[in-house]
Amino acid sequence: MKTTKQSAAAPERKRGSGVKVVYDLLRDEILDLVLPPGSPIDEVQLAERFKMSRTPIREALVRLAGEGLIDTLPNRSTMVSNLDFLNMSPFFDALVLMYRVTTQLAAQHHRPQDLVTIRARQKEFAAAVQTQDALAMIATNAAFHSAIAEAGRNPYFNSLFSRLLDEGRRFLRLYYQSYEDRLPQRFVEEHEAMIAAIIARDVVAAERLGKAHADQIVQQIQKLMVGDERLEIAL
Amino acid sequence: MKTTKQSAAAPERKRGSGVKVVYDLLRDEILDLVLPPGSPIDEVQLAERFKMSRTPIREALVRLAGEGLIDTLPNRSTMVSNLDFLNMSPFFDALVLMYRVTTQLAAQHHRPQDLVTIRARQKEFAAAVQTQDALAMIATNAAFHSAIAEAGRNPYFNSLFSRLLDEGRRFLRLYYQSYEDRLPQRFVEEHEAMIAAIIARDVVAAERLGKAHADQIVQQIQKLMVGDERLEIAL
DNA sequence: TGTCGAATTCTTGTCGACAAATAATATGCA
DNA sequence: TGCATATTATTTGTCGACAAGAATTCGACA
Numbered sequence: 175m176k177t178t179k180q181s182a183a184a185p186e187r188k189r190g191s192g193v194k195v196v197y198d199l200l201r202d203e204i205l206d207l208v209l210p211p212g213s214p215i216d217e218v219q220l221a222e223r224f225k226m227s228r229t230p231i232r233e234a235l236v237r238l239a240g241e242g243l244i245d246t247l248p249n250r251s252t253m254v255s256n257l258d259f260l261n262m263s264p265f266f267d268a269l270v271l272m273y274r275v276t277t278q279l280a281a282q283h284h285r286p287q288d289l290v291t292i293r294a295r296q297k298e299f300a301a302a303v304q305t306q307d308a309l310a311m312i313a314t315n316a317a318f319h320s321a322i323a324e325a326g327r328n329p330y331f332n333s334l335f336s337r338l339l340d341e342g343r344r345f346l347r348l349y350y351q352s353y354e355d356r357l358p359q360r361f362v363e364e365h366e367a368m369i370a371a372i373i374a375r376d377v378v379a380a381e382r383l384g385k386a387h388a389d390q391i392v393q394q395i396q397k398l399m400v401g402d403e404r405l406e407i408a409l
Numbered sequence: 410m411k412t413t414k415q416s417a418a419a420p421e422r423k424r425g426s427g428v429k430v431v432y433d434l435l436r437d438e439i440l441d442l443v444l445p446p447g448s449p450i451d452e453v454q455l456a457e458r459f460k461m462s463r464t465p466i467r468e469a470l471v472r473l474a475g476e477g478l479i480d481t482l483p484n485r486s487t488m489v490s491n492l493d494f495l496n497m498s499p500f501f502d503a504l505v506l507m508y509r510v511t512t513q514l515a516a517q518h519h520r521p522q523d524l525v526t527i528r529a530r531q532k533e534f535a536a537a538v539q540t541q542d543a544l545a546m547i548a549t550n551a552a553f554h555s556a557i558a559e560a561g562r563n564p565y566f567n568s569l570f571s572r573l574l575d576e577g578r579r580f581l582r583l584y585y586q587s588y589e590d591r592l593p594q595r596f597v598e599e600h601e602a603m604i605a606a607i608i609a610r611d612v613v614a615a616e617r618l619g620k621a622h623a624d625q626i627v628q629q630i631q632k633l634m635v636g637d638e639r640l641e642i643a644l
Numbered sequence: 645t646g647t648c649g650a651a652t653t654c655t656t657g658t659c660g661a662c663a664a665a666t667a668a669t670a671t672g673c674a
Numbered sequence: 675t676g677c678a679t680a681t682t683a684t685t686t687g688t689c690g691a692c693a694a695g696a697a698t699t700c701g702a703c704a
Binding site (some may be wrong): 189190192193226227228229230233248249251268 | 697
Binding site for chain 3 (some may be wrong): 462468485
């Protein structure tokens with residue numbers, strides 16, 4: 175009777191998948207603000223939580239650090255990276271440019287299968303808006319635009335865009351935690367217009383719609399920064 | 410007499426620096442094509458080479474994988490990522506756009522200390538051209554443009570640009586291994602013009618010069634792809 | 645009560661070992 | 675000789691342990 179050590183520790187996990195399991199889950203928790211910015215990350219606790227040794231945990235953390243989702247320094251506690259409200263200009267610049275670029279490139283380079291994927295993501299997004307599920311809307315919006323970027327076939331832009339979408343998710347999560355905004359149907363319609371421009375290979379319209387859409391997101395995030403309610407005190 | 414295990418294994422290394430040492434050196438070797446595209450990476454050999462256990466080696470490899478410099482699959486040998494000659498368009502698109510964006514942003518956002526750094530990098534580049542040291546020229550060119558990007562103060566663009574410069578380094582290394590081109594003084598002069606436009610905060614000129622410069626690099630790499638010498642055989 | 649230094653605890657970086665997965669080599673058979 | 679299978683060797687993924695570095699707690703003193 176030979177029970178392997180690993181099977182005893184985590185009987186349902188395939189060898190080689192440990193790092194990915196941890197990475198995926200931590201990534202989701204960071205993006206959904208379950209792990210808020212600045213919160214400490216403790217390897218020992220994670221090892222207990224995931225029922226595995228610290229080694230794959232550490233490797234997952236190296237991956238997350240490489241994507242800017244966590245900050246690490248030697249011999250020091252790792253923590254979830256902060257959202258930098260002091261320097262939003264660079265983020266907005268990059269976000270808007272990448273929305274323009276990826277939407278335009280999708281109009282140029284898309285293939286039939288891409289459109290199937292884009293439509294599927296849009297359907298998920300519309301469902302999230304319909305049910306007024308902000309968390310799902312944020313995630314499906316990012317997935318929709320990520321699918322558009324994939325259709326544009328430029329891995330360099332796509333990796334940057336992916337990072338920006340991730341960070342945007344965290345800002346939007348914070349936004350919808352702060353405001354009880356209804357999720358407007360208008361966003362669904364804007365996505366539809368983008369799809370139509372892409373299908374029509376209308377490069378100019380695609381870029382323009384990409385920009386307009388990005389501008390909306392920028393405005394939402396700016397609202398979060400500026401605040402929307404003034405303190406009214408009679409003096 | 411208590412000799413710690415670690416001290417006996419690598420007496421000159423500070424705890425916490427292991428991953429970085431391996432990462433830095435492997436990265437340099439990949440970029441200089443000392444480790445050519447496609448070559449296998451063996452953790453055990455690296456552990457022997459660096460006189461440390463495989464754990465920090467693996468962490469360095471995770472970092473390199475995150476930057477696209479190596480390719481890993483579960484339970485399989487890791488290898489240096491290939492240079493993709495079949496899909497150069499996306500690379501060129503991204504490179505040119507990022508040269509434009511970073512040079513323009515430097516004209517907008519640079520600070521006095523930035524100019525000191527940029528000038529220092531330019532001086533190193535000029536020296537490399539003077540001594541016709543292709544390897545140094547490739548590295549100092551990338552450092553020069555990286556310094557310009559830093560002056561533009563957009564970490565999102567800069568991370569993408571950094572990756573593109575890295576990949577460009579590998580292509581250029583291959584180029585200068587294939588051709589005995591002299592390193593032209595013209596490049597030094599173009600850098601000077603870019604510096605002048607940045608100092609003058611001439612956004613339009615900066616962007617134009619950035620584009621022209623990038624186009625040159627694209628041409629060099631295209632020359633590598635097309636080949637420059639036809640096989641002459643009398644039939 | 646506040647400060648400082650010492651002691652203790654906790655967390656991180658690395659170690660070497662074990663075992664699973666893969667690659668390479670050997671063997672048998674047509 | 676070529677192919678399939680078995681065996682062996684090698685490499686990767688993970689384990690738990692050790693120790694260094696950092697954080698926290700405790701005790702002494704002004």
